Amino acid sequence: MTIASERVATPAAERPFTPEWLGQVFSKGLLHVAVIGITLVWIVPTLGLLVSSFRPLDQFSSSGWWTALSPPFKFTLDNYTGVLDASNLGQSFFNSFMITIPATVIPVTIAAFAAYAFSWMKFWGRDMFFLALVGLLAVPLQATFVPILTTFVNLGLTPENVGFVGLWLVHTGYGLPFAIYLLANFFRALPTDLFESAEIDGAGTLTVFFRIVLPLSVPAIASLIIFQFLWIWNDYLVALVYVGGTPEVAPLTVTLANLVGSKGQDYQLLTAAAFFSMIVPLIVFFSLQRYFVRGILAGSVKG
16 A cells, blocks of 8 residues: 555644644735725725716715715716717717727737737847837827827828728727737747647648637637727727817717816716716626636736
8 A cells, every 4th residue: 555545635624723724824815805905996986986976966066975875865867867968979979989999900900910920920020020019018199199190181181081090090000019919928828839730731821820820819819809999998088189079070988078068067977977988898898708817818828
């Protein structure tokens, strides 16, 4: 009889209170406390925003949102009614979709091809170009507004001439560095044996990309779609700079911001407007959330 066969597992209830056991329990408890604390830090402001969206203006401006949770309860739908009565809300929803969907699909598609080239194709200056591309992440967007606007005006890429095409190009340029960086890290973590086997079988570059790389990279691509969609849908500054705030082209964020008067009146409508703008991003996130965790860990473990 071997020593291994003589070992008997000690029940958890009978384990001695050793320093190692106490250390493990303390570490797990500390981790749980930290996770719960971080969750509360994110949830409490959102809860306050939700409660405030149902409060009348006089209560909204005279007391904190937590006071509404105790009697007497004074809730109202006036804020949501005011947002729904705002003109151009339907057109703004349509404009946001027309801006967000192409500005998400175009950079993700280009980034997938570029990331595959940086990961598995050999060409002169590959590492240098990739480093320069990653360095663009540090360039502030505000520094690019004037030169890009000047170029667009000279080329006629204004909203009056080409609609949202200029904004699609801008979002593509702004999103490509991060998109390529994320996908390249994931592509590099794919097993080398797959590519060697495909090469032996005579598969071409496009065949490998569409038959092997893309199916295995769904988590990373889904995560990238979430990031890009949320960023563009919630964008205010870039849309305001490149297409303006006219009702015909203004996205939802610009229209909702215009609900507040020039002197700050009706600011309570922004609480209800925030939840209107959250509907579509929440649908997109929960539709792709099963891929999200795997995607944001792209490239963290090679294997």
